[in-house]
Amino acid sequence: MFAGFDYGTSNCSIGVWQNGAVRLLPVEGRNSLIASTLYAPKPDLELNHRDDVLDMSTQSFDALKFGNDALQAYLRDPTQGYFVKSPKSFLGAKGLNERIKDRFISVVAAMMGNVKRNAESHLDQAIDQVIIGRPVNFQGTGGAAENQQALQMLVAAAHEAGFADVAFLFEPMAAAMEYEASLESEEKILVVDIGGGTTDCSFVLIGPSRREVKNRDADILGHAGERQGGNDYDQALALHSVMPTFGFGDHLKSGLPIPNTYFVDAVSTNDVNAQQRYFSRTTGERLDVFVREGVHPRRIARLARLREVRSTYRLLNEVERAKVNLSEHETAAVGLGFLNEAVEVVCDRKGFGRSTTRLLDRLSDLISETLKQGQTRPDVVYLTGGMAGAPVVRQHLEKVFGRLPLTDSDHFGSVTTGLTIWARNQFT
Numbered sequence: 001m002f003a004g005f006d007y008g009t010s011n012c013s014i015g016v017w018q019n020g021a022v023r024l025l026p027v028e029g030r031n032s033l034i035a036s037t038l039y040a041p042k043p044d045l046e047l048n049h050r051d052d053v054l055d056m057s058t059q060s061f062d063a064l065k066f067g068n069d070a071l072q073a074y075l076r077d078p079t080q081g082y083f084v085k086s087p088k089s090f091l092g093a094k095g096l097n098e099r100i101k102d103r104f105i106s107v108v109a110a111m112m113g114n115v116k117r118n119a120e121s122h123l124d125q126a127i128d129q130v131i132i133g134r135p136v137n138f139q140g141t142g143g144a145a146e147n148q149q150a151l152q153m154l155v156a157a158a159h160e161a162g163f164a165d166v167a168f169l170f171e172p173m174a175a176a177m178e179y180e181a182s183l184e185s186e187e188k189i190l191v192v193d194i195g196g197g198t199t200d201c202s203f204v205l206i207g208p209s210r211r212e213v214k215n216r217d218a219d220i221l222g223h224a225g226e227r228q229g230g231n232d233y234d235q236a237l238a239l240h241s242v243m244p245t246f247g248f249g250d251h252l253k254s255g256l257p258i259p260n261t262y263f264v265d266a267v268s269t270n271d272v273n274a275q276q277r278y279f280s281r282t283t284g285e286r287l288d289v290f291v292r293e294g295v296h297p298r299r300i301a302r303l304a305r306l307r308e309v310r311s312t313y314r315l316l317n318e319v320e321r322a323k324v325n326l327s328e329h330e331t332a333a334v335g336l337g338f339l340n341e342a343v344e345v346v347c348d349r350k351g352f353g354r355s356t357t358r359l360l361d362r363l364s365d366l367i368s369e370t371l372k373q374g375q376t377r378p379d380v381v382y383l384t385g386g387m388a389g390a391p392v393v394r395q396h397l398e399k400v401f402g403r404l405p406l407t408d409s410d411h412f413g414s415v416t417t418g419l420t421i422w423a424r425n426q427f428t
């Protein structure tokens with residue numbers, strides 16, 4: 001049996017072809033999405049060496065938790081287990097040695113295996129062939145070596161998870177195919193997919209006569225993408241709206257500023273090196289000095305406490321929730337109860353908007369790059385990915401595209417649906 005598998009930075013989902021249509025299978029309870037998180041119960045938290053990626057060979061599959069269960073286990077006590085979020089973000093990192101790559105592969109394989117098992121519990125046969133979505137670029141533009149490394153790791157993980165045949169499709173291409181399935185005439189579509197970890201654009205020629213074609217390379221008019229997504233918007237909001245409560249921008253009594261790097265490292269949860277620096281003993285000692293010598297010791301003491309209770313993911317989880325709430329409300333609060341403080345930091349849309357300037361500029365660049373390759377105007381712009389739901393992003397896109405019509409997909413299901421359509425094309 002074949003499937004389309006979106007191994008997303010934030011969420012995973014899987015679809016099969018049943019009764020002439022795509023069916024997205026339940027993978028967490030009745031939900032067809034599961035967060036890309038894993039929790040291993042044994043403490044393995046000496047993050048002082050670059051080599052410290054969870055060693056799955058010491059874990060039993062039954063003891064692992066995934067998705068929301070993993071998050072809840074971590075939130076109960078961040079110091080008693082190993083929490084992994086968005087491992088897809090690390091697959092294209094430079095300088096990974098073979099041992100670390102193997103460890104990442106096993107982590108990804110465990111997550112894929114969990115999705116496979118849960119999906120198969122709703123089927124009467126095993127899934128053995130799969131099309132997995134891939135971003136246009138796992139890191140920056142032109143990162144051919146990084147892309148190759150990430151794809152090799154994903155193939156190895158998928159095999160370890162029990163998929164025999166594995167092939168890839170660009171994630172925005174998949175969304176284009178989902179749109180194409182209901183199309184009655186030919187169109188030039190620009191897909192903009194802003195997910196948790198990457199932003200991807202594909203400019204594609206689509207139409208009913210092209211659906212059965214086995215190689216669609218000639219239909220790609222342009223594409224661009226890079227490692228920038230919802231996680232980066234979370235970090236921008238955390239740094240600009242929340243970190244001032246932790247001393248960001250403060251000075252010492254001597255008049256010297258407290259260096260920004262400590263705050264940037266604290267919020268950079270998708271940067272292994274930054275997190276290692278933040279949790280290092282040297283940082284602990286520096287923060288103690290800043291608490292003694294700072295103009296606002298209570299603020300910098302929060303940064304020290306955050307480090308002591310190893311709660312950077314927890315903070316970012318709260319900030320992500322606030323970011324999502326800002327899509328509906330003018331303000332959203334980030335509670336600091338997990339630091340034993342009855343303090344709430346209130347974020348607002350204006351502040352969020354200011355923090356995203358660099359990210360939105362980069363988004364415009366990617367779109368321009370894609371359109372330039374196509375040398376023509378798209379008939380429609382198709383938006384997908386969770387971040388397409390943020391008003392700050394939408395307003396920016398409306399500005400960028402002017403009068404071009406923007407159409408929305410199911411932001412969380414279009415890629416998986418398209419991957420499944422392509423799986424049917426390729427495996428039958």
Ligand SMILES: Nc1ncnc2c1ncn2[C@@H]1O[C@H](COP(=O)(O)OP(=O)(O)OP(=O)(O)O)[C@@H](O)[C@H]1O
Binds near residue numbers: 197198320387
């Ligand atoms: N209503 C919302 N408003 C703003 N952001 C949202 C909303 N809902 C989800 N998000 C954000 O969307 C992102 C997840 O999107 P999505 O599920 O498309 O990512 P993904 O497919 O797992 O990642 P990628 O495609 O980059 O690998 C997260 O950063 C999440 O916070």
Ligand SMILES: [Mg+2]
Binds near residue numbers: 196
């Ligand atoms: Mg995605």
